[in-house]
Amino acid sequence: MRIRIAHLSDPHFGANLPEVVNALTHDLKELKPDLIILSGDITQRARYNQFTAAEKFVDGLNKFQWAIVPGNHDIPLINIFSRLFTPYRNFKRVFRDLLEKKITIEQVEVFTLNSTSRFRHVQGELNANQIKKIINGIQKKTGVRIACFHHPMDCPKRVDEKNLLRNRDEAMRVFAKTEVDLILGGHIHDPYVSLSGERYPQVQRQSIISVAGTCLSWRTRSGAPNSFNLIDVEVEEHQQPRLIISRYDLQKDFKFTPILVQSFYRDSVQGWIKT
Numbered sequence: 001m002r003i004r005i006a007h008l009s010d011p012h013f014g015a016n017l018p019e020v021v022n023a024l025t026h027d028l029k030e031l032k033p034d035l036i037i038l039s040g041d042i043t044q045r046a047r048y049n050q051f052t053a054a055e056k057f058v059d060g061l062n063k064f065q066w067a068i069v070p071g072n073h074d075i076p077l078i079n080i081f082s083r084l085f086t087p088y089r090n091f092k093r094v095f096r097d098l099l100e101k102k103i104t105i106e107q108v109e110v111f112t113l114n115s116t117s118r119f120r121h122v123q124g125e126l127n128a129n130q131i132k133k134i135i136n137g138i139q140k141k142t143g144v145r146i147a148c149f150h151h152p153m154d155c156p157k158r159v160d161e162k163n164l165l166r167n168r169d170e171a172m173r174v175f176a177k178t179e180v181d182l183i184l185g186g187h188i189h190d191p192y193v194s195l196s197g198e199r200y201p202q203v204q205r206q207s208i209i210s211v212a213g214t215c216l217s218w219r220t221r222s223g224a225p226n227s228f229n230l231i232d233v234e235v236e237e238h239q240q241p242r243l244i245i246s247r248y249d250l251q252k253d254f255k256f257t258p259i260l261v262q263s264f265y266r267d268s269v270q271g272w273i274k275t
């Protein structure tokens with residue numbers, strides 16, 4: 001059985017080109033994912049009209065199931081009063097959903113977590129109890145668990161280490177204990193897939209860490225145009241699951257095209273291994 005997930009991040013509505021919205025909508029309709037995950041920075045400044053533009057985009061793909069978490073740009077920056085007392089008002093108005101929840105599709109469990117903070121506008125944090133509240137028990141042997149939040153657990157460039165989740169070591173221990181297989185994030189606009197053992201050698205069970213780039217915004221970085229990741233999870237009875245992550249970059253002809261495909265399988269002792 002194959003479960004297909006499109007992982008989008010950082011559209012930054014209010015700082016995006018309309019042509020790219022059309023291209024992304026078209027290409028997602030063709031790929032027919034079972035779930036679309038949007039890992040935060042949905043808007044540029046958490047404004048009413050920016051959330052309305054995001055709502056229109058999500059509504060245009062409403063035949064697909066969505067899992068959406070906020071990013072630091074989705075809570076007000078300048079209006080301190082609303083940042084402190086109603087930080088998620090516009091987010092909740094549009095998405096009418098819980099910030100943290102579990103979505104199950106066949107043998108795949110997806111957990112959405114909120115790593116933003118009304119007190120620290122840029123940096124993100126998750127504490128162990130917050131994770132355990134949503135992710136509890138141990139998964140079925142054949143199942144695959146995915147956690148999703150805005151701030152990344154890994155990055156390719158040293159300059160971005162300040163952007164990683166603040167208490168990431170503690171979070172990684174909980175993810176290993178609760179057998180989370182794939183950890184999704186965004187925030188740095190620099191797509192990157194890695195195994196957790198490189199950055200977290202103290203944690204024995206390896207997870208896959210996948211950071212998506214910015215899917216729509218013109219706030220791109222060199223070598224990383226607009227992009228998203230397509231994740232195919234393959235789960236079969238009596239077999240270890242496989243995961244294939246394909247990075248789709250926007251080309252000059254306004255088509256998102258796969259430019260890098262990485263595949264992994266799960267070993268019962270070590271966790272995930274790259275093939």
Ligand SMILES: [Fe+2]
Nearest residue numbers: 010041187188
């Ligand atoms: Fe962002």
Ligand SMILES: [Fe+2]
Nearest residue numbers: 041071072187
């Ligand atoms: Fe961000």
